[in-house]
Structure formats: structure tokens, C-alpha cells
Amino acid sequence: GAGVSQSPSNKVxxxxxxxxxxxxxxxxxTALYWYRQSLGQGLEFLxxxxxxxxxxxxxxxxxxxxxxxxxxxxxxxxxxxxxxEDSAVYLxxxxxxxxxxxxxxxxxxxxxxxx
Amino acid sequence: xxxxxxxxxxxxxxxxxxxxxGCNYSYGGTVNLFWYVQYPGQHLQLLLKYFSGDPLVKGIxxxxxxxxxxxxxxNLRKPSVQWSDTAEYFCAVNRAGTYKYIFGTGTRLKxxx
Numbered sequence: 001g002a003g004v005s006q007s008p009s010n011k012v013x014x015x016x017x018x019x020x021x022x023x024x025x026x027x028x029x030t031a032l033y034w035y036r037q038s039l040g041q042g043l044e045f046l047x048x049x050x051x052x053x054x055x056x057x058x059x060x061x062x063x064x065x066x067x068x069x070x071x072x073x074x075x076x077x078x079x080x081x082x083x084x085e086d087s088a089v090y091l092x093x094x095x096x097x098x099x100x101x102x103x104x105x106x107x108x109x110x111x112x113x114x115x
Numbered sequence: 116x117x118x119x120x121x122x123x124x125x126x127x128x129x130x131x132x133x134x135x136x137g138c139n140y141s142y143g144g145t146v147n148l149f150w151y152v153q154y155p156g157q158h159l160q161l162l163l164k165y166f167s168g169d170p171l172v173k174g175i176x177x178x179x180x181x182x183x184x185x186x187x188x189x190n191l192r193k194p195s196v197q198w199s200d201t202a203e204y205f206c207a208v209n210r211a212g213t214y215k216y217i218f219g220t221g222t223r224l225k226x227x228x
Binding site: 003004031033035040041042043044045048050055056059091093103104105106107108109 | 119121151158159160161164205207214215216217218219220221
């Protein structure tokens with residue numbers, strides 16, 4: 001079956017522009033996670049959705065970052081007024097439920113470059 | 116703050132050599148532990164996980180990991196590596212009862228044929 005998909009795969013944007021990153025989770029997966037992977041860094045947890053709600057947004061690096069999920073499916077991560085330090089690979093993962101017993105399935109990521 | 120340390124950033128081995136990748140975490144409560152692998156050009160995928168019970172867990176492709184609570188460690192091992200094990204390996208910790216996962220910075224393994 002189809003895995004987690006993300007679009008675009010690559011995005012180059014100018015500093016100060018807004019960008020939207022999309023994640024299509026595996027059908028039926030209620031839990032959805034966003035992570036950021038910067039060069040030489042591990043995966044940084046950004047936000048988690050259970051259904052359409054995000055119980056904890058404290059992982060978002062600043063108020064320029066926001067995320068939403070609609071219909072318990074597609075999620076969008078928006079970065080406003082992008083800065084060079086936002087350059088990273090943004091990964092999305094989904095799982096059947098929030099319990100750790102359910103494996104997280106990762107998408108291919110979106111590589112964001114802010115020039 | 117919770118953290119996960121992977122001290123080996125780059126490892127180069129010859130085929131058939133034994134592998135051990137270190138992972139230490141800082142949280143003192145009950146944790147769930149994971150190793151993920153990312154092969155070149157592929158997505159991150161789960162290698163193995165520990166929740167409770169036998170501290171020695173076995174995963175796919177002959178990998179195993181041992182949870183040593185007193186050392187806050189969850190090291191990954193494989194007795195004999197293959198060229199196809201060339202990948203980046205990530206250790207991750209989840210505090211039991213929460214949804215947040217803390218990942219290490221990863222270890223790049225290169226296996227020479």
C-alpha cells in the first residue's frame with residue numbers, strides 16, 4: 001500500500017517568503033508527527049497530531065511555524081517569513097495511534113533551502 | 116532537558132566485522148527505546164524497539180540491542196556486518212506515556228566490501 005508522502009520533495013525559497021509543506025499520511029493512521037533534521041543534527045520533534053488536534057505545539061521553534069491537519073488526514077506545515085536557519089529536511093511520520101507500540105512510518109521528507 | 120547521545124558519528128568497518136553503536140539517554144523515568152535506520156535514498160525505518168521485558172531485543176537483518184537501565188544505554192549490535200548495512204542509524208527515546216520522541220544525531224556506518 002501507499003506509504004507516507006510529502007510534497008514538495010525540494011523547495012528553494014528566498015529569505016522572508018512563506019512556505020507550505022504537505023504531508024499525506026498512510027490512510028487510517030490517526031497519529032501524525034512532524035520533525036526537522038538540520039545538517040549534523042538529529043531529528044527535532046516539532047509537533048504531533050492525534051486526529052485533527054495538536055495536544056502540544058511547544059516543539060515548534062518559533063511563532064513563524066504553524067501546522068494544521070484537516071479531516072484527520074493531510075497535514076500542512078507552514079513557515080512564515082523564512083530565515084536561513086530554517087533550512088533543513090522536514091520529515092513527517094504517521095502511525096496507527098499514539099502509543100509507542102505502533103510503529104512510526106516516515107515519509108521521504110522535504111528539503112527546504114532558504115537563500 | 117531530555118537528550119540522546121550517539122557518540123560515534125562515523126564508523127567504517129570491513130565486511131564480517133562486528134558492530135556496536137552506542138546510545139545513551141538522559142531521562143530517568145520509564146522509557147521506550149528505538150533504533151531507526153536510513154539506507155541511502157530510502158526513508159527512515161524501524162530497526163528494533165524495546166518497551167519492557169527481556170532487555171535484549173532482536174530486530175530485522177540480524178541486529179540486536181541491549182537495554183542497560185543502570186547505564187541509561189541502548190547499544191545496537193550486529194555480529195557480522197554486510198556491505199548492505201551501509202546506512203545512517205538513529206537511536207530514539209520516548210518517555211512512557213507521552214508522544215514525544217527524542218532522536219540522537221545519528222551514526223553513519225560505511226561497510227567496505
